[in-house]
Amino acid sequence: MSLTAAFRKEAEDLVKEQMAAYDPSHDWLHVDRVRRQALKIAKEESTNGKTIDIELVELAALFHDIGDAKFHKEGQPTGREIVMAFLAKHDYAKADIVAKIVENVSFRKELAGVKNEWAESCIELHIVQDADKLDAIGAFGIMRCAAYSGYKNRPLYDPAEKAQVNMTYEQYQAQTKANTGCAISHFHEKLFRLKDMMKTPSAIRMAQKRHDVMVAFVEQIEEEYSMDE
Numbered sequence: 001m002s003l004t005a006a007f008r009k010e011a012e013d014l015v016k017e018q019m020a021a022y023d024p025s026h027d028w029l030h031v032d033r034v035r036r037q038a039l040k041i042a043k044e045e046s047t048n049g050k051t052i053d054i055e056l057v058e059l060a061a062l063f064h065d066i067g068d069a070k071f072h073k074e075g076q077p078t079g080r081e082i083v084m085a086f087l088a089k090h091d092y093a094k095a096d097i098v099a100k101i102v103e104n105v106s107f108r109k110e111l112a113g114v115k116n117e118w119a120e121s122c123i124e125l126h127i128v129q130d131a132d133k134l135d136a137i138g139a140f141g142i143m144r145c146a147a148y149s150g151y152k153n154r155p156l157y158d159p160a161e162k163a164q165v166n167m168t169y170e171q172y173q174a175q176t177k178a179n180t181g182c183a184i185s186h187f188h189e190k191l192f193r194l195k196d197m198m199k200t201p202s203a204i205r206m207a208q209k210r211h212d213v214m215v216a217f218v219e220q221i222e223e224e225y226s227m228d229e
Contacts, residue, residue, distance in 0.1 A: 003055045007090055011062050014086055018066050023151035025144035026065050030135060035061040038131035044202040045127065056094055056124045059087075060101035064128055069108060070176070079103065101125045105132060107190065110197065111169040123200075130203035133194045138210025141191055142217055149183035156183045157221060163188035187218050 003011075019028045038061040042052045067079020077085075080099045087095035103109075104119050105128050119125060136144065149156060163185035164171050172189075175181050181189070195211040198204045 003058065008058075010090075011059065011086070014082075015062050015066065018082070022065070022068070022071055023147055025148040025151070026068060026071070030144065031062060031065055033135050033140065034064060034128070034131045037061075037134050038128050041127045041131055041200055041202045042124075045123070045200055048201070050123060052123055052127070053094070056097060056101075057127050059092075059098045060105070060124060060128045061131060063098060063102050064105045064132060066102060069106070097122075097124075101128055105129050107133070107136075107194075107197075108169070108172065111167075111172055113169065126199040127203075130198050130200050133198060134203060134206060134210065137191055137194050137207065138213045141210065141214060145183050145186055145191065149186070152179055154179065154182055157225060158182040158185075159225060161185055165189065184218060184221060187214060 015031055016028045019026065019031060024030075035058060038057050039054065042054050042057045046052050046054075063079070063083045066082050067077070072078070079102050083099045083102055084095055087098060092098070100118070101122070101124060104125055110129075135141065146156065155161075161182050164175070164181075165188050167175075167189045175189075191214055192211070195207040198207050
């Protein structure tokens with residue numbers, strides 16, 4: 001079955017239902033931005049001669065945060081299970097590939113450093129990863145970082161805290177479990193790294209401007225805190 005208007009609407013409704021339990025940094029509006037960004041990247045990359053399954057990109061972008069590890073509770077179905085059940089109902093032939101992209105899209109997965117030939121070569125995965133990263137940086141990235149910090153009741157800025165620059169997967173997991181770290185440290189630990197993790201030429205081009213916005217923001221925060229104005 002191809003992605004008809006009715007199929008797309010059902011997929012969107014599923015995502016809206018799932019995202020309703022999340023905070024504003026991972027809501028339906030975030031997903032829709034990632035979808036639109038992914039489709040933009042796919043279009044640009046296609047004009048540069050790459051063969052891209054646009055339908056696959058759109059579905060994977062729509063479903064990319066279903067079952068997110070940050071919100072998943074023991075006993076709940078996984079993102080793969082939810083996605084596969086929905087796509088099986090529609091007899092979607094590439095359901096397993098969509099679910100595989102959803103399983104591999106996160107920064108957490110990349111930080112773990114597990115390499116495989118499929119993840120290295122799947123352009124549709126790279127596009128969705130890049131679109132998700134682009135929404136994590138720049139102006140929207142700043143707002144999303146503050147929103148998630150508020151949701152987790154973490155400080156916005158603690159000058160006594162030393163950011164774990166070049167954070168490892170193990171440190172990332174430990175910090176998540178302990179619910180520690182302030183919002184500004186998150187820029188140094190994760191967000192400032194994303195520019196150099198982009199995989200498509202289109203995203204690499206777009207990332208620099210958004211990165212510069214974040215750098216200027218953090219510099220302004222530090223200037224205001226020091227009262228050095």
